[in-house]
Amino acid sequence: MTSRITLAAIAGAHGVRGDVRLKLFADGTEALTAHDIVLVDGVSRRLLHVGGTAKSPTARLEGVADRTAAERLRGTLIEVERDALPPLDDGEYYHSDLLGLACVGPDGAAIGTVSAVENFGAGDLLEVELDGGRKSLIPFRPGIADLKDGRITLDPVFLA
16 A cells, blocks of 8 residues: 555646646545645645635645746645545545556456546546456446455456
């Protein structure tokens, strides 16, 4: 498991005072507002303000005073240390915990590896790079991930 969890990526500048537009990877801006200090491209910065709307969130970061400075941060990640987050309930996972997990069939035969986790609005989808190089999107369902064994058991019906 990773020691840092990505909460957002900086999508670009917002206005002329150094605010940044965000692409959130967490459920709502509350995930950000719970932290005074965040890591931006690995550098600690104070989170001064989170605003905008649920669909178009923005933030102001210490040390980012103008549009030019905000634009330079485009594409960088906003992360927090894992131990700064509340404990997860049973059956909950951070996307980063699922990346790289081996995918097996019900019989334990190797199928591939999780290469990404996507959500297009109807729930999380695992992008699985299948043995042989092909990729497939598989719906994430409760009970399929076993972090202790480092694997996800897939129903072959989703691989057709």
